[in-house]
Amino acid sequence: MSIYRVSVHRIQGTVGYQFQNWANTYSCRPEFYFEPASVEEVRQVLELAKQRNKRVKIVGCGHSPSDIACTDDYLIRLNKLNRLLQVDTKKKQVTVEAGMVLADLNEELAKLGLALSNIGAVSDVTVGGVIGTGTHNTGIQHGILATQVVAITLLTAAGDTLECSDTVNHEIFQAVRLHLGALGVVLNVTIQCVPAFKIHLQQFPKTLTEVLNDLDTHLKQSEYFRLFWFPHTDKVTVSYADPTDKPVKTTSSWLWNYAIGYYLLEFLLWIRSIEQVKRSDKAFNFDCLFKQHVSDWSIPIMQIRPALEQLKNWLDSNPNVQAHFPVEVRFARADDILLSPCYKQDSCFINIIMYR
Ligand SMILES: Cc1cc2nc3c(=O)[nH]c(=O)nc-3n(C[C@H](O)[C@H](O)[C@H](O)COP(=O)(O)OP(=O)(O)OC[C@H]3O[C@@H](n4cnc5c(N)ncnc54)[C@H](O)[C@@H]3O)c2cc1C
Numbered sequence: 564m565s566i567y568r569v570s571v572h573r574i575q576g577t578v579g580y581q582f583q584n585w586a587n588t589y590s591c592r593p594e595f596y597f598e599p600a601s602v603e604e605v606r607q608v609l610e611l612a613k614q615r616n617k618r619v620k621i622v623g624c625g626h627s628p629s630d631i632a633c634t635d636d637y638l639i640r641l642n643k644l645n646r647l648l649q650v651d652t653k654k655k656q657v658t659v660e661a662g663m664v665l666a667d668l669n670e671e672l673a674k675l676g677l678a679l680s681n682i683g684a685v686s687d688v689t690v691g692g693v694i695g696t697g698t699h700n701t702g703i704q705h706g707i708l709a710t711q712v713v714a715i716t717l718l719t720a721a722g723d724t725l726e727c728s729d730t731v732n733h734e735i736f737q738a739v740r741l742h743l744g745a746l747g748v749v750l751n752v753t754i755q756c757v758p759a760f761k762i763h764l765q766q767f768p769k770t771l772t773e774v775l776n777d778l779d780t781h782l783k784q785s786e787y788f789r790l791f792w793f794p795h796t797d798k799v800t801v802s803y804a805d806p807t808d809k810p811v812k813t814t815s816s817w818l819w820n821y822a823i824g825y826y827l828l829e830f831l832l833w834i835r836s837i838e839q840v841k842r843s844d845k846a847f848n849f850d851c852l853f854k855q856h857v858s859d860w861s862i863p864i865m866q867i868r869p870a871l872e873q874l875k876n877w878l879d880s881n882p883n884v885q886a887h888f889p890v891e892v893r894f895a896r897a898d899d900i901l902l903s904p905c906y907k908q909d910s911c912f913i914n915i916i917m918y919r
Pocket residue numbers: 585586620621622623624625626627628631632641661662682683684685687688689690691692693694695696697698699700742743744745747748749750851
């Protein structure tokens with residue numbers, strides 16, 4: 564099918580565009596694909612969709628491992644609505660357009676001496692996208708990324724602009740902070756930042772039994788604590804990450820970056836302690852070079868032991884199932900965002916990756 568641009572109504576749309584998510588697991592061919600350059604153009608797409616009884620989806624960077632951004636009707640990418648709009652240096656808050664990619668935001672914040680207090684494993688994702696799916700990282704004092712959001716400007720299906728925050732349209736704010744792309748177009752997002760910081764990363768080996776027995780200590784010991792459990796074994800790599808004033812110090816991360824086989828990776832990582840100091844966003848991110856299937860389960864933190872034991876038992880009784888990568892266990896603070904996996908409970912995320 565060929566791709567061509569047409570003028571629909573007053574805006575340019577593309578016919579024949581194929582959307583593919585990052586992992587190449589889902590794709591779609593929307594009837595029209597748009598890259599609006601202004602809010603007015605977004606509004607025109609919504610108006611057209613209403614007239615023709617079509618649904619509209621927004622796509623960020625397409626990093627969701629699901630088909631959540633797919634549609635047969637109209638697809639909008641906000642890559643041209645990606646500016647830093649406002650900086651409140653006193654409150655350490657920035658307002659950005661929702662199409663802004665975190666990699667660009669991290670650089671803008673660094674210039675201002677600011678940073679995001681926590682981000683996920685990649686920065687090739689948009690501000691609108693990360694809050695859409697409840698993106699999280701780790702650290703029991705820290706909520707999912709959406710908890711850093713203090714205000715949102717939403718464009719509703721009717722074409723109205725709605726401001727929402729803790730004090731204005733509070734209920735809508737609680738819903739739209741994790742919107743699943745289903746509540747309208749997120750136009751602008753105001754984010755609470757923190758002073759720029761570096762992170763001291765330390766990794767060291769333990770057994771699963773030891774880590775589960777000392778879980779509370781680990782959670783208190785390190786601000787961004789996580790663990791990697793090597794299925795088919797009792798081995799765990801504990802990862803501590805904490806703010807530091809130490810100078811930047813990096814070592815090669817080739818172990819992570821190359822597919823050297825699960826069992827070799829397991830052995831090398833487990834025997835090796837790693838220590839690095841990096842700018843915060845560089846420390847949170849890591850190179851996910853390989854296309855993968857991901858399932859990331861959120862459970863109440865109290866359930867971590869039975870959940871991992873059950874997973875371990877299931878693997879033991881299904882020897883034909885081979886793990887491809889360590890199971891990553893992360894933690895997040897309770898919040899009050901309506902659709903959050905951490906709604907009113909401190910939670911633990913169990914992340915299972917299988918390479919494609
Ligand atoms: C390699 C890799 C690593 C990852 N690491 C993590 C991790 O550490 N932690 C974690 O929690 N997740 C992680 N993810 C998942 C990722 O953070 C989320 O899927 C996130 O939503 C992707 O952002 P995106 O901009 O690509 O959004 P998309 O996938 O493009 O869209 C996600 C949803 O948001 C909607 N949307 C996007 N922008 C808007 C807008 N402006 N208005 C309305 N709706 C909108 C879309 O319609 C869709 O429903 C990872 C994904 C990959 C591929």
